[in-house]
Amino acid sequence: MLSVLRRSRPVVSRPAARVCYSSTATKSSSGFFRNAWDSYTSLLETHPLSTKIATGGAIAGLGDMGCQLVLEEKEKHKPLLDVKRAAIFTFLGGFLISPVLHVWYGFLGSRLPGVSAAAVAKRLALDQLGFAPTFLPVFLSSVLTLEGNKEQIPDKLRADWWTVTKANWGVWVPAQILNFRFVPGPMQVLFSNVVGLLWNAYLSYVSHADVPAKGLLEDGDEVDH
Template sequence: MASALPLLLAPRPVASPRPAPTGRFLSLSAPLLAAAPVPAAVEPRKGGGRLARLQPLHAASPCNYVVAAATGGAEAARAKCLQFVAWYLLSLDKHPVATKAVTSALLNMAGDLICQLVIDKAPKLDLKRTFMFTLLGLVLVGPTLHIWYLYLSKLVTVSGASGAISRLLLDQFIFSPVFIGVFMSLLVTLEGRPSLVVPKLKQEWFSSLIANWQLWIPFQFLNFYFVPQKLQVLAANFVALAWNVILSYKAHKEVIAE
């Protein structure tokens, strides 16, 4: 009996703490809770735990790289576009005739290629035809339009809608009929078919003039009314591509023998 007494008086191991009871069992469990060891405060993990560990993974995900690359690419493209516009406007100031001539040549070339590939559906490109069409844009269209618009702004000095209408009438009913005839005649001659100049003009000149009026009259009114004279050829170039496709089709349409 005496030897068993120390075993009875020895402290028993305390079980792991359980959730605090509620209700009528609270008073009974209070001594047990008081005797239970208090766990040490858990130190927060360095970096904010699981959420903090996920943040670097999210930042390094491929989707973020794609978004960043797309955003950077768009900004770079926008910067290059603005840089090109600034360079083009500077070229217009320093070399107006040469800049407009090269621009017209490129638009003529694009218009003829579109006509051959899309409208004519040619199995093979006629490079001689494209070269001649481009050459006329360089030596005829660009320089002539530069001189004409400059002269027109000096001839009609009235501002506002009345001035725009006056320039429009002179441009579409005096300049355009002559210019279309000269362009077609030179193109047919340069392509080695001078005998077809008169038949070509009889067949295509008036229909080309009607198409010109339908496309250019609404645009040129806005051009003469809103756009400064220095930029009028540049503004016209936005419509010139569509017009060059039409003009190439008309100029190269087979002449029907009478």
């Protein structure tokens, strides 16, 4: 009887050991993410602008790379990933979008504080009817300028500004309602950057779509008629 009990002990102890190991791994993983989040929030307090620049640049670059790898069809003679293009989006996300949003959200929060329906509605109106339609052409123009296609800016804005603005409202009106209503001020740029991961992929796609010159469009219209 004693020998039977001795033989049975390893069988009982092994699952317990696995459960203990799994529990330890889970706690270690959750502890890592918690520490990373605590470090990020601490950096937002001590170095708010530089932290937002780094985060915004990384997310904008990822958005462009996602566009290149998923949304666009690559020609055989072109590389799978245009590193220069991704670097330009990273630069603009970090040093154009993030600082502008840092200042803009700070302005909205100081002039229209609070999370009441009236305050959120006013901030949303200023953001989506004033800021967004103005900033979108600035961003598209910056992309084309840094890529050496400055001469395409008038045709690009003429062809895409209204389409992009309407798409912006479809994405950012609900996103900004959540942002202004529920997200703490220091985290609002991060929230916008996270939503902007997919939005940047869309902007990258639009900004690199071929646009015929105005003269060609007019000639085409004449041919159709």
